[in-house]
Amino acid sequence: MEWDWNFVRQIMPVLVQGVKITILATLLGSILAAAVGLVIALGRRSDNRIVARSIGLIAEFIRGTPLLVQLYFIFYVLPDVGILLPPLLAGVIGLGVHYGTYTAEVYRAGIDNVPRGQWEAAKACNLSSRQTWTRIILPQAIPPMIPALANYFIGMFKETPLLSAITVLELMNQAKIVANSYYRYLEPITLVGAFFLAISLIAVVLMRWLEQRYGRIEP
Template sequence: MTWDWQYTGDVLPDLLHGLRYTLIATTLGYALALVLGLVWTLLRRTPYAAVNHTVRWITEFVRSTPLIPQLYFVFFVLPAFGLTIGSLTAGVLTLGVHYSTYTAEVYRAGIADVPKGQWEACTALNLPRSRAWLDVILPQAVRRVIPTLGNYLIAMFKDSPLLLAVNVVEVLNAAYQVGSRSLRFLEPITMVGLLFVVVSVISSILVRRLERRYATH
């Protein structure tokens, strides 16, 4: 089978439309993972053993189960309990919750890496606990883990084709649809691979620049 440039040009708009949904799902899912991961981390540091153990078991369960069964549960099982969610929303929520269990561990490592003297200084200055966290501890902790958080962004982007399982018309689903209509898969699937490489490389460059500007080593 030879490469058909005319066909490639014809299917490219459909692939770029699918890429748009891929980027939307990745961006929103990553934002949710960053916020929810911090929530898990802070809950793990509470003095209440019941909260600590409950959060630990929840995050371990989510992290230890594959992403596709989680997608199926959110999209196909929750409607049986009266909670119907759109495919894109289900994909964003599942990606966000799944990766939040990983970002939680990243935050935990960053917080543990903050020098003990910083905590002692907050106590000596009699800073309120909220100010100590927001103005002293978290800024230092996040700067220490920027490289790892950036890597999870790229990993989430590469996992986004799994949203095909819940009918999100992301870039791989778009390639499958146009290939099914023409029975030619060489061009659309190859273009999907190239689009993923391009976006991943650009993301890596941006993450490295962010790391050089803000991260501490």
């Protein structure tokens, strides 16, 4: 089968629409993952052992099960108990919660990296727990985390083709629809790889810049 540029021009608008959905799912999933990760990290530091251990067990369970299974559960199982979600929303929740358990470890490492003297200084200044976290600890802990968080978000972007399993019309799903409709797989699947490679390379350049600006911290 030879490469057909006319066919490429014909299907490009559909694939570009898929790229937009892929990027949107990644951005929304990243925001959710950052928030979920922070909640998990703070919850695991709770003085209440039951709360801390429960959150830890839930995070380990989510991290230890495949993302695809979680997506199927959210989209196909939850409707049985009355929770019906649109495909994109289900996908964003799946991505955000799954990767939130990984970003929680990044937050944990960043928080642990804050010098103990900062905690003691906050206590000496009679700051409340909320003030200590928002004014002293997190402003120092978050900047070094940014490159590691960005690395996970790039990984999330590469896993968005899994959303096709729950009918999200992201890039891979659009390409499969085109390929199955025209019985041509060379152009759409190759273009999927090219789009992912191009966006990933741009993201890697951005991540290198973040590493230079904020430094690196390993989860």
